[in-house]
Amino acid sequence: MQAEIYWLSLAIWVPVLAGLGVMATGDDRNAHIARPLALTGALLGLAVTLPLYTGFDVGTAEMQFVEFAPWVERFNINYHLGVDGISVVFILLNSFVTVLVVLAGWEVIRTRVSQYLAAFLIMSGLMNGVFASLDAILFYVFFEANLIPMYLVIGVWGGPNRVYAALKFFLYTLLGSLLFLVALIYLYNHAGGSFAIVDFWRLPLSMAAQVMLFLAFFAAFSVKVPMWPVHTWLPDAHVEAPTGGSAVLAAIMLKLGAYGFIRFSLPILPDASVALSGFMITLSLVAVAYIGLVALVQADMKKLIAYSSIAHMGFVTLGFFMFNDGRLIPIAIEGALVQMISHGFVSAALFLCVGVMYDRVHSRMIADYGGVANTMPKFAALMMLFAMANAGLPGTSGFVGEFMVIMGAVSHSFWIAFVAATTLITGAAYTLWMYKRVIFGEIANRHVAELADANRRELLVLGLLAAAVLAMGVYPKPFTDVMHSSVEALVKHVAVSKL
């Protein structure tokens, strides 16, 4: 069905146009115009996504809010948009986080303000495009296009080693994507000249072809997630990125890879997914266990949270690739999706917390802090909540996804669940040990003594995230209700062999 109002187009282009508008304000003399304009754009961007939630029919797995227009007719490439219960939540999450990121950079970014804010708005629109695309080339274009603003955000507003980090980020992710493009062209030819993702789902494919395609997809998506061992760009990118860049990177951009797995790999290549599930599970468990220990010994808070992100994303890929008798486990899939949303809140919040301290002390090193609770009690309380959410405490969003994936894993294999559940211990260890060294104790030095507690703007940003984390922890049902039909359809679809 064709939508009456093009909500998805609005979700994509309102932030992009707002970003262009913000950029048009010019240099920093007009920063006082750029900021409110960017906030308005972000709020407007959020507002146009709300109908996607209110108007969403949870009873069907069909694509909704569909838009279709020819784009490159020679190759049958179309401007084809639509969302199901899996993708719609990420558009909402993305638009929500964008508002927070604009607020978070408010008085902190003082150079090239308009470009900075514009980059985030444009990036937000482009990422909505990824989640809304039903045409593979359109997906690819959005998927690659949002590398550019992030590359600039890291490269221009980043830390001292920003050029290395930005280049590493760009090359790492680009290399993976090229194989993805080749795979898409193969599928295009095979499908008789169509780039429609839904057509790919129905395409019969031999096992050999499926495995090759799976590896090509894997190259693109595993880097984005990132999965071990192609994760090393992430700590560098996070460390060098400005606070807002880290928040968006962790909250949304990592989800693009996971989303790719669930939109492309599983439904297009069900047999290869079953055949290679052991491989995917192993890498996921390595991410949970290995990276958990690596996170423990980090001296840099941002690096620690970056590693923690990798471990948490391990739960996502774990949830996606567990099969019982050739059938996906619904609770594990939904758990993985919930984990993606929750990680969006929690990792963004933790990076913003580090940002709040960094803005004051200009250090990310744990050793430079100690006793922050003495001077920043409100901030300490909020960060406690996020730390606990990161450690997966029930009542916070962090628990829900981990719990669901572990529940699914036990039904698959006791030992997989066993390794996955070690996150209960390691996750608490690295998060709370960091918290202890930074927040507790006597005031460690002059910088900490001079700290001012979080201001109203910071409290607003963190408070909104805290509300989201608690709401999702106490009552996650609304989130999963949206997904049910689509996940059920996915499970049914993947259960049918394409050979």
Next chain:
Amino acid sequence: MSGAMKLALLVPLAPLAGAIVAGLFGRVIGRTWSHRVTIAGVAVAFAASCAIFNQVLGGASIEGTVYTWLVSGGVNFEIGFLIDRLTALMMVVVTFVSLMVHVYTIGYMADDPGYQRFFAYIALFTFSMLMLVMANNFLQLFFGWEAVGLVSYLLIGFWYKRPSATYANLKAFLVNRVGDFGFILGVGLVLAFFGSLDYATVFAAAPGKTGATIEILPGAQWALLSVICICLFIGAMGKSAQFPLHVWLPDSMEGPTPISALIHAATMVTAGIFMVARMSPLFELSDAALSFVLAIGAITSFFMALIALVQYDIKRVVAYSTLSHLGYMTMALGASAYSAAMFHLMTHAFFKAVLFLGAGSVIVALHHEQDMRRMGGLRRYMPITYATVLIGALANAGFPPFAGFFSKDSIIEALHAAQRPGAGFAYALAVAGVFVGALYSFRLVFFAFHGKERFDATHHGHGGHVHGHDGDGHGHGGGAPHESPWVITVPLALLALPSIAAGWTIGSVLYGSFFGGAIVVAPEHTWIGTLARDFHGVWPMMTHALTTAPFWLAMAGLATAWYLYIARPDLPGVIRNRLGIVTRILERKYGFDDFNDWFFAGGARAVGTGLWKGGDVAVIDGVLVNGSARLVGLIARIVRRFQTGFIYNYAFTMFIGLLALLSVWLWLWRDALPR
């Protein structure tokens, strides 16, 4: 929602409301209103709990769903209550002790700058604990389970400036997480094999699963229910501080004393005991799991009691005593005497709260002195505290007619009667533990309240290094210690009463059918039932006790304590030196802390560093990522040499290239070429 459910909902929500108000608006409403609002919340919860207890005694258990938390994979995960007699008893105990501790806190924390925060935490704790005991499913149990762990973490680290406090709270959280790790696997197995997390559904289906097996190790078929029960019990070992996960509880004494009484004696640490009793329909089906429980409980009860003998910190003596008593409860569970465990849980909650709060009263009077070597002779200065602590010690040591006697004696008798592998071992340690229990209890009493006055009467204010109070508001200029204010002594007295009398309800609670269907004991395990047949009332039980070994062992413990600490105070030092190695082992707490710090904490850091430096930095980044960049650079450097700009170089390259290509071509198609 029925009226009963609404009332039940009020029980956890009233303290939660208090916690939110005091926590978020504590600064605005001030100290007095913070304690008023939280105490009101807990008082409402206590009153409602009593009303519910009354209803439940009338026969009706309350069960219902509050809301559906999540639906996934065809399973409904719900938040709901199951209030039968087991739950109702816990609710009353929890809210009563909590209420007493709230009042006591007004006095104990009077000068603390974190006053409002403290009230918010203990009210939040009360909420969490109630959610735990009132749950009708495993998910909510786990929610409460972790929430009490969180509040315990926050409260142990309440004085967050003290390194020892933040070390202790991290340790407590992580050790508990090790238990939770087992627990969540147990919950996962329940869901995987029963398809539901509701108690009622799972318990009803459990007898049908007795033959089910699970292959955890290849080739070994283990009974499913044994695996589930042991996994769940690992959770209980964390929360109820059973060997070898007991290590966090002594360190938790870094928290303010009121929470040591509330959380680390009366309520939270008994969550594991409660959980196993709640799961009795599952545990009854696994002899292996119950034998395991029995052994763990026995080891904990005896060996932790021994450590109490060498402690000088008054709170740590009580902490090790708590460990020992938790061991007794665990043993009772292992002997299928769930009701005895619950009965001891209740009596212990009262007398251990008295001991902790009494210790706290002393600590306040001596300006935060916790070392018993600097106490002595306090009974003259603090008569009410002395009387209540004496009652607590008598109950703790198990002297009739005090509460501890009835519950402890029943456990020992049940162990004696039990016919299960490990019961003999447990019985022997339980009986031996009676002597040790009396000895350490009266060591504490005599050390602190009798003998020479060793405290420094001119001691000024607070040594900031000893404790965490920021403000020195006591304003004491030395002088003799004096009795604490009424907010401290009244709760002490109110808790001392049930420490005396709670045991007298044994006839109805333990040997009657009080727990009804809440606790299931298989017909072949009803050893506690045989005791009930021999029970003829409170008086005959007491007079009979005079002829049994445990009573005389307790008397011997008391006499030894008197001899060592009143008659011959020089002897302990001599014994200490004579038994050098034994003393050192006990003082090192069997080396668990050292081992854990070295092996687990150090090991994890070493492995983490190794993986990071060796894996991420050296191999992945060093060789693969930057290595491939370097390789590209290297190739470029070589290839660059060909781009000289001289035409003869290019001509030469072309010639060589042509030659090479032709050779390859000729070689590849050598068979196709005409000969």
